[in-house]
Amino acid sequence: MIVLGIAAVVVFGGGGFVAYTAYQNATAPPPENPLTLQEMAGFFGGGDPFAADPNADQLKAAAVERLKRDRLKAGRAAGDLSPIEVPDRGPGGNGFPPANFPPGSDPSPGSNKATAKGMLSGFGFGDDQWGCLEKLWHKESGWNERAMNRYSGAYGIPQSLPGSKMASAGGDWQTNAATQIKWGLGYIKGRYGSPCGAWGHSQAKGWY
Incomplete structure (x- = not known):
């Protein structure tokens, strides 16, 4: 009985105290000198706690882009070139x-790879460059001459942007894998020196 009595005092007494305190807080007059926004900002290290934070915004944007890349990488590892679509017709422009x-x-893809491998020496590239080229264009298009990036519009095996740049290698650039490969090898040689140079840039930047 003594224990029950003590418990009742603690429960009801504590509850009464909480209720009484809540009533006082609700009915008390506001302070004569309330904190200003500037004073409240002091608790946040100075400045407006609700203002835009460029550093935080940049980190958020980077996190979103990283998530996109990770999802894309996982999709490609599973054989799903999610950003790539295969249109019914070659693009214009x-x-x-x-x-x-x-x-x-x-x-x-197998025939297209054989064509590209046969063209390497014509651009001054040795057989040691084949592995880099194979990986680069597998990443870009899966070696599909109809591949189009649904986000950028880049087209073909080398993912020319815009695709019409490949017209310098032949008027059939929309449909002919050999024409696309010829243009792509010329682009790689002129800009990166070699397929391995282009592959290294792609690995570092995500594009070439």
Whole structure:
């Protein structure tokens, strides 16, 4: 009985105290000198705690981009080139009308790789560059001459942006894998010196 009595005093006494304190807080008059926003900002290290924070915004944006890259990398590892779509027609642009694909022509990554490997020496590249080129264009397009990036519009095996740049290698750039490969090897040589140079840049920056 003594224990129960003490427990009742603690429970009801404590509850009464809380209720009484809440009532006092609710009915008390406001302070004569309330804190200003500037004074409140002092608790946040100075400045306006609600103002834009460029550093924080940059970190948030970087985190979003990193998440996108991680998801894209995971998708590619699983064989899903999620940003890549295969249109029904070759794209137009810069005065070029959209081109119909030849009847019965299906992309053949294996044949396209063989074509590219045979062109390496013509651009002054040795066999040691093949591994880098194979990985680079697998990452870019899966060696599909119809691959188009749904976000940027880059097109073809080397993912030319815009695709019409490849017209310098041939008017059939929308449909011909060999024309795309010829342009792509010239682009790599002119800008990066070699496929391994382009692959290294792609690994570091995410593009080439």
